[in-house]
Amino acid sequence: MTLAPEWGAGYSVVGGPGPTRADLDDLADAVDALERAAGRLDEASSALGVARRAAVDLLIPHHAEASAAVRALSAARDGASSPAHVAGRLRDLAARLRQVVRGYDEAESWVHRLVRSVLEVDASVAGSAGFGGIPVLVGRALVTLDGVALHAVSAALVSLRERDPGAVQDALVRDLEDAPGRLLADGRAEVAVDALAQYLLALGGRLGLPRRDAVPAVARLVAGLLPDAGPAVVLPRDHPPQLDAPRDPADLLRNVGATYGPGSPSSAPGTPDGAITIQRLDHPDGRRTWAVEIPGTETWAVNADSPTDATTNLRLMAGLPDDMSTAVVEAMRQAGIPPDEPVVLAGHSQGGMVAMKVAALTVGLVDVRAVVTAGSPDIPAPVPRGVATLHVRHGEDVVPQTDGEPDDGTSDTVVLRGRLRLSGDDGLPSLAEAHAVGAYVETVDRAWGQGLDASPRLRAFDDALTEVLGPDGTTATTLQFQATRDPDLVRTDPATGLARPDVLRPLLDAGVP
Amino acid sequence: MQRTGLLLAQALDDVEAARRALAHAQQVPWVSASADLYRAALADAAAAATAARAGVEAAVLPVAALDLAVVRGPGPGPGTRTWTW
Numbered sequence: 001m002t003l004a005p006e007w008g009a010g011y012s013v014v015g016g017p018g019p020t021r022a023d024l025d026d027l028a029d030a031v032d033a034l035e036r037a038a039g040r041l042d043e044a045s046s047a048l049g050v051a052r053r054a055a056v057d058l059l060i061p062h063h064a065e066a067s068a069a070v071r072a073l074s075a076a077r078d079g080a081s082s083p084a085h086v087a088g089r090l091r092d093l094a095a096r097l098r099q100v101v102r103g104y105d106e107a108e109s110w111v112h113r114l115v116r117s118v119l120e121v122d123a124s125v126a127g128s129a130g131f132g133g134i135p136v137l138v139g140r141a142l143v144t145l146d147g148v149a150l151h152a153v154s155a156a157l158v159s160l161r162e163r164d165p166g167a168v169q170d171a172l173v174r175d176l177e178d179a180p181g182r183l184l185a186d187g188r189a190e191v192a193v194d195a196l197a198q199y200l201l202a203l204g205g206r207l208g209l210p211r212r213d214a215v216p217a218v219a220r221l222v223a224g225l226l227p228d229a230g231p232a233v234v235l236p237r238d239h240p241p242q243l244d245a246p247r248d249p250a251d252l253l254r255n256v257g258a259t260y261g262p263g264s265p266s267s268a269p270g271t272p273d274g275a276i277t278i279q280r281l282d283h284p285d286g287r288r289t290w291a292v293e294i295p296g297t298e299t300w301a302v303n304a305d306s307p308t309d310a311t312t313n314l315r316l317m318a319g320l321p322d323d324m325s326t327a328v329v330e331a332m333r334q335a336g337i338p339p340d341e342p343v344v345l346a347g348h349s350q351g352g353m354v355a356m357k358v359a360a361l362t363v364g365l366v367d368v369r370a371v372v373t374a375g376s377p378d379i380p381a382p383v384p385r386g387v388a389t390l391h392v393r394h395g396e397d398v399v400p401q402t403d404g405e406p407d408d409g410t411s412d413t414v415v416l417r418g419r420l421r422l423s424g425d426d427g428l429p430s431l432a433e434a435h436a437v438g439a440y441v442e443t444v445d446r447a448w449g450q451g452l453d454a455s456p457r458l459r460a461f462d463d464a465l466t467e468v469l470g471p472d473g474t475t476a477t478t479l480q481f482q483a484t485r486d487p488d489l490v491r492t493d494p495a496t497g498l499a500r501p502d503v504l505r506p507l508l509d510a511g512v513p
Numbered sequence: 514m515q516r517t518g519l520l521l522a523q524a525l526d527d528v529e530a531a532r533r534a535l536a537h538a539q540q541v542p543w544v545s546a547s548a549d550l551y552r553a554a555l556a557d558a559a560a561a562a563t564a565a566r567a568g569v570e571a572a573v574l575p576v577a578a579l580d581l582a583v584v585r586g587p588g589p590g591p592g593t594r595t596w597t598w
Contacts, residue, residue, distance in 0.1 A: 033538035037531040044527035051520035062582040069579040072572035081564035093554055
């Protein structure tokens with residue numbers, strides 16, 4: 001009997017066409033049926049064993065008949081197709097099926113939902129009681145968090161008690177960076193972020209039912225406290241590196257990695273912070289399409305020279321206009337992308353949030369067909385309907401969990417959850433390793449290598465992406481732009497040496513408060 | 514002593530019940546390549562269960578012959594002379 005060896009190994013997919021998580025009940029029923037079948041086969045094997053012993057007892061008085069019966073019963077009980085042998089295979093299949101069901105269910109298990117509501121209510125109550133309520137929240141957090149992750153949240157709360165918001169970020173970044181990914185693989189970080197946001201809202205005297213948009217609401221509150229970041233400009237790069245024509249999502253993410261600035265190991269030489277890659281794809285049949293590749297956070301400073309900073313993160317999470325999304329739209333305009341040529345947007349981390357935001361901002365202006373994000377949390381501005389979207393997220397990566405919401409798919413949006421740590425592997429990835437763009441490239445490479453792109457949930461996305469990326473023989477011309485707030489570059493155009501007449505203004509978001 | 518044929522009938526009943534459970538397990542309305550692999554694995558499993566039943570059925574005649582011999586009573590012992598006329 002051949003069982004499916006790759007079935008569900010290390011991946012789960014949420015969303016896409018076809019049935020949704022409601023079908024987990026059917027799959028759980030299938031597990032039960034397999035185990036029932038295995039149980040009955042075991043009973044058959046046991047009955048055959050008893051029958052054989054009975055036949056052996058009759059060897060003396062009825063030698064000829066008993067010998068024939070013992071031989072036949074032994075063959076039935078111990079042969080290659082014996083009931084016990086088949087039962088073992090069925091249990092193996094049931095175990096694998098159960099693993100897949102568990103993988104899907106982890107996205108939003110009832111336990112998860114219960115823990116979330118308990119923490120949200122406790123966070124609101126603790127917040128309304130002032131900082132003295134912190135132990136209540138921490139006590140509840142103990143139920144769901146452990147080790148380093150608990151320490152990080154506790155440290156952040158202590159910092160809040162001392163009214164030192166800067167230390168909150170330091171404490172979270174310092175402690176979570178080194179935390180083993182397993183602490184987050186079940187979405188505990190997402191629950192913790194949501195609870196922390198509920199707590200902070202309640203501190204502001206907003207005690208009430210837990211809000212579903214607690215994280216964006218807190219991000220808006222904090223963003224409102226920051227000084228203005230100043231103007232940003234978009235500069236075309238001379239002689240950008242010519243990156244390979246992307247053939248699949250892994251190639252897109254590989255090019256995203258090459259778009260990072262000098263601090264990243266995946267960066268192409270000479271690439272500055274704030275770079276945006278736009279590839280013009282010329283198909284053999286004369287069609288032309290475009291790929292836009294956007295890096296993630298390059299500095300954790302606020303209001304940095306490069307808009308790939310913490311300010312942009314905060315504003316994206318808050319659903320507020322941000323410099324990087326505006327810069328990408330401006331770069332697309334400068335690249336000359338016409339409204340009728342298909343575009344795919346790809347980004348890692350913050351870059352994925354920017355890709356989602358740009359898809360929402362450019363409705364009616366650009367023909368965005370597909371979006372690929374890796375390690376990115378959801379943002380309040382949803383990708384428009386009809387745009388095929390793939391979110392790749394590692395279970396061990398805390399960053400996609402900072403939206404405080406469970407992963408959810410739609411017919412257009414597919415969430416591919418990959419696990420970095422499979423049973424039998426040695427060691428656990430750190431959070432930095434789990435979030436690295438290189439790790440996401442490997443995850444997508446492996447998924448596509450296993451043929452997941454042909455599965456019905458991913459097939460529609462893959463078809464839409466292939467339509468943009470084109471067939472073999474498609475060539476790429478790489479353009480690059482730099483988004484910057486560097487005052488010298490903002491004041492004076494380096495190409496002409498003349499002062500700039502005006503500066504970019506952030507685009508207003510349609511439908512975002 | 515329990516009759517061997519009854520035990521064999523129980524084993525056959527159990528294998529048949531497993532086959533029915535496998536048929537039920539294939540009725541998953543899930544649509545995907547993974548589900549196709551699952552159904553293919555279940556079809557293989559059902560085929561293996563059918564082979565198991567064939568193996569058990571192959572024991573039916575020898576066991577029935579044994580049960581019949583037991584009902585008839587002990588056969589002639591070693592050294593016993595049998596006369597036919």
